[in-house]
Amino acid sequence: MKSLKHLFGIADLDREQIEYLVNLGDSFIDINRRSLKKAPTLRGKTVINLFFENSTRTRTSFEIAGKRLSADVINISASTSATKKGESLLDTGQTLAAMQPHVLVIRHSISGTCEFLAEHLENTAIVNAGDGAHEHPTQILTDLLTLKQAWGTPEGKTITMVGDIAHSRVARSHLLAAKKLGYKMRIVAPRTLLPAEVERYGCEVYHDFDEALPGSDAVYMLRVQSERLTDSCAFPSIREYHEAYGLNSQRLKKAGDDCLVLHPGPMNRGVEIATDVADSVKSHILAQVEHGVAIRMAVLAALCGGDGGDDGKE
Amino acid sequence: MPKLKIENGHVIDPANGIDKKTDLWVEDGKVTAIGKHSGTADQIIDAAGKIVCPGLIDMHVHLREPGQEWKEDIESGSRAAVAGGITSMCCMPNTGPHIDHAGIARQIIERSDQVGLCNVHPIGAVTKNLNGKELTEMRELTRAGCVAFSDDGAPIWHAGVMRKALEYSASFGYMIIQHAEELALTKDGCINEGWISTQLGVTGMPVEGEDSMISRDIMLTRRADARYHVAHISSKGGVKMVRDAKAEGLHVTTEAAPHHFALTEEEVLGFNVDAKMSPPLRTEEDRLAVIEGLRDGTIEVIATDHAPHHEDDKRCGLSCAAFGIVGLETMLPVSLGLVRDHVLSMSDMIAKMTCNPAKLLNLDSGTLSVGAEADITIFDAGATWTLDREKLVSKGKNTPWHGKKMTGQVNHTIKAGRIVYQNGQIC
Numbered sequence: 030m031k032s033l034k035h036l037f038g039i040a041d042l043d044r045e046q047i048e049y050l051v052n053l054g055d056s057f058i059d060i061n062r063r064s065l066k067k068a069p070t071l072r073g074k075t076v077i078n079l080f081f082e083n084s085t086r087t088r089t090s091f092e093i094a095g096k097r098l099s100a101d102v103i104n105i106s107a108s109t110s111a112t113k114k115g116e117s118l119l120d121t122g123q124t125l126a127a128m129q130p131h132v133l134v135i136r137h138s139i140s141g142t143c144e145f146l147a148e149h150l151e152n153t154a155i156v157n158a159g160d161g162a163h164e165h166p167t168q169i170l171t172d173l174l175t176l177k178q179a180w181g182t183p184e185g186k187t188i189t190m191v192g193d194i195a196h197s198r199v200a201r202s203h204l205l206a207a208k209k210l211g212y213k214m215r216i217v218a219p220r221t222l223l224p225a226e227v228e229r230y231g232c233e234v235y236h237d238f239d240e241a242l243p244g245s246d247a248v249y250m251l252r253v254q255s256e257r258l259t260d261s262c263a264f265p266s267i268r269e270y271h272e273a274y275g276l277n278s279q280r281l282k283k284a285g286d287d288c289l290v291l292h293p294g295p296m297n298r299g300v301e302i303a304t305d306v307a308d309s310v311k312s313h314i315l316a317q318v319e320h321g322v323a324i325r326m327a328v329l330a331a332l333c334g335g336d337g338g339d340d341g342k343e
Numbered sequence: 344m345p346k347l348k349i350e351n352g353h354v355i356d357p358a359n360g361i362d363k364k365t366d367l368w369v370e371d372g373k374v375t376a377i378g379k380h381s382g383t384a385d386q387i388i389d390a391a392g393k394i395v396c397p398g399l400i401d402m403h404v405h406l407r408e409p410g411q412e413w414k415e416d417i418e419s420g421s422r423a424a425v426a427g428g429i430t431s432m433c434c435m436p437n438t439g440p441h442i443d444h445a446g447i448a449r450q451i452i453e454r455s456d457q458v459g460l461c462n463v464h465p466i467g468a469v470t471k472n473l474n475g476k477e478l479t480e481m482r483e484l485t486r487a488g489c490v491a492f493s494d495d496g497a498p499i500w501h502a503g504v505m506r507k508a509l510e511y512s513a514s515f516g517y518m519i520i521q522h523a524e525e526l527a528l529t530k531d532g533c534i535n536e537g538w539i540s541t542q543l544g545v546t547g548m549p550v551e552g553e554d555s556m557i558s559r560d561i562m563l564t565r566r567a568d569a570r571y572h573v574a575h576i577s578s579k580g581g582v583k584m585v586r587d588a589k590a591e592g593l594h595v596t597t598e599a600a601p602h603h604f605a606l607t608e609e610e611v612l613g614f615n616v617d618a619k620m621s622p623p624l625r626t627e628e629d630r631l632a633v634i635e636g637l638r639d640g641t642i643e644v645i646a647t648d649h650a651p652h653h654e655d656d657k658r659c660g661l662s663c664a665a666f667g668i669v670g671l672e673t674m675l676p677v678s679l680g681l682v683r684d685h686v687l688s689m690s691d692m693i694a695k696m697t698c699n700p701a702k703l704l705n706l707d708s709g710t711l712s713v714g715a716e717a718d719i720t721i722f723d724a725g726a727t728w729t730l731d732r733e734k735l736v737s738k739g740k741n742t743p744w745h746g747k748k749m750t751g752q753v754n755h756t757i758k759a760g761r762i763v764y765q766n767g768q769i770c
Contacts, residue, residue: 139660163544
């Protein structure tokens with residue numbers, strides 16, 4: 030298998046690498062459930078979480094992942110406003126890289142931030158924890174692990190993704206992964222929340238949620254950001270959005286009994302997802318969160334050259 | 344001044360219909376004769392195998408002086424120009440302060456005269472401070488040397504102001520150059536909107552941003568009976584509208600930048616900040632429409648939109664990098680691709696960088712007529728070289744052609760009879 034130097038996005042991974050990371054993540058689930066949640070895999074390794082955007086779950090997930098594998102983990106939350114200009118982003122990156130971490134985990138609102146920094150930093154593996162509306166690879170690997178647990182394989186299944194596709198890095202990464210792993214994506218949104226020529230990903234495009242539901246094996250709800258209302262007239266009101274694109278238990282019935290519900294979090298209850306669905310047995314949303322830690326352990330281990338079974342050998 | 348003979352070159356002077364192997368004679372800074380005749384010269388340039396043409400004109404350049412001299416200044420821009428075979432250029436008014444009053448226009452011309460390499464003709468602002476609200480004193484600016492008017496970089500958004508600008512300028516025969524972009528449609532955009540912007544997850548600038556502005560402006564131009572020039576046209580729809588306007592008899596003209604007929608949005612893949620400019624690189628369909636516009640004469644001018652930036656302004660993510668690329672030193676080799684691809688004859692290509700812009704702007708330059716100022720470019724259309732950004736003469740190194748093989752190389756640039764550039768050296 031091609032070895033991994035950085036993890037920028039699903040676009041750079043082939044099927045074998047994706048499956049390797051998902052399987053490696055699978056093998057880490059147990060550690061997280063043990064009472065002694067520690068493995069020596071990354072002993073002596075330094076991981077810096079550099080987050081330019083607010084994030085609780087992803088940052089915590091990376092932090093726990095690193096710590097449970099015995100890495101030294103440092104968290105830095107940089108305010109986006111202070112670092113919006115490129116040079117300070119580069120300076121921040123170079124400054125941290127000069128401290129010789131093994132891995133720099135980066136989240137930034139500008140698409141392509143990881144590729145850009147990697148051009149200028151040496152000897153540091155970069156992990157994309159979400160860049161603009163571009164990619165969010167660890168979320169997709171997390172979802173794939175969740176689906177593996179539920180289905181064995183996603184191949185041949187249909188995932189219906191609903192919401193702000195235009196601004197979603199989760200959507201783009203999934204659309205890329207679907208092609209590589211052989212599952213179908215249906216995307217559902219008003220045209221105001223779809224990016225140009227999105228059908229070129231090979232997905233099916235719906236504006237009517239109810240039409241998209243029959244035949245769906247999973248429904249993946251995306252968070253709706255209220256600033257889309259004021260900034261870009263993307264939809265007229267939360268009320269109307271919920272009526273057209275919100276998921277409740279009544280609507281979910283159209284998808285059939287075995288349909289799973291996914292959400293990358295954080296949820297807006299009563300907006301894109303109703304509580305009766307979010308808390309139902311069909312919801313795998315908390316499983317996604319749990320698997321997120323395992324996947325991030327796998328990614329850090331893969332980038333640092335450990336596969337989880339070497340007990341910290343160099 | 345010594346008497347100069349440029350011998351055995353292929354002399355192409357589109358304005359006078361000259362396209363033959365002959366000699367060119369220069370004395371006292373003027374063209375004195377074209378043809379084989381006996382006579383002694385103090386200095387001879389052997390131009391065998393080379394094209395000898397009027398010094399090139401680039402009617403769309405950002406020289407950054409005054410105000411942003413770390414990006415470019417009149418001297419460095421002039422040096423880059425002559426290295427690219429350009430002996431006259433028009434500089435856009437988005438300097439600091441803007442070219443919205445006569446003093447700045449005069450200062451730029453004085454400074455370029457001191458540098459003495461390349462004519463610099465300022466383009467005056469249409470509105471004060473490029474604010475899109477109040478018209479500048481266009482008559483005064485014209486007396487100070489401005490050759491046309493534009494708020495380039497700050498499109499004139501307000502239709503009422505644009506109407507008045509066209510009507511007022513039309514009263515005196517001035518030309519308005521518009522950077523056609525409906526900002527309400529292109530807000531936060533950084534590349535063409537389409538499959539590439541979707542894949543990269545960046546906000547796009549839809550082609551309708553350009554087309555809707557051109558459409559509106561042509562209507563206003565019709566009513567005002569004005570002279571309207573579309574800067575750096577990049578869209579299929581825009582080219583069609585200009586073609587139709589011309590057929591209707593309106594005074595609508597346009598220019599294309601080499602990057603818009605040589606490159607497409609694909610260039611941006613991998614977050615290439617040196618392929619980010621406004622208007623953005625567009626689709627292959629748009630590129631081919633621009634080429635067709637050049638071929639059929641809808642687009643009469645090639646101009647670069649030379650936009651030098653410091654690397655600090657480019658060394659960040661795609662969405663925050665500055666718009667624009669340098670162009671002075673690549674205009675000729677990139678445009679020669681049109682000749683190699685049989686889109687244009689050599690003479691027609693040269694016309695788009697010499698007599699055509701000269702005619703639009705009422706410049707004396709752009710020809711080799713006997714008695715004309717001896718601004719001459721000598722180039723080898725077949726010479727190949729590899730572009731190294733660090734070797735660009737411009738302070739700006741922001742080019743999408745770094746590392747690319749270029750075909751066509753300037754050998755000599757002559758300004759008013761004086762050799763100002765010769766085989767890689769600025770003299």
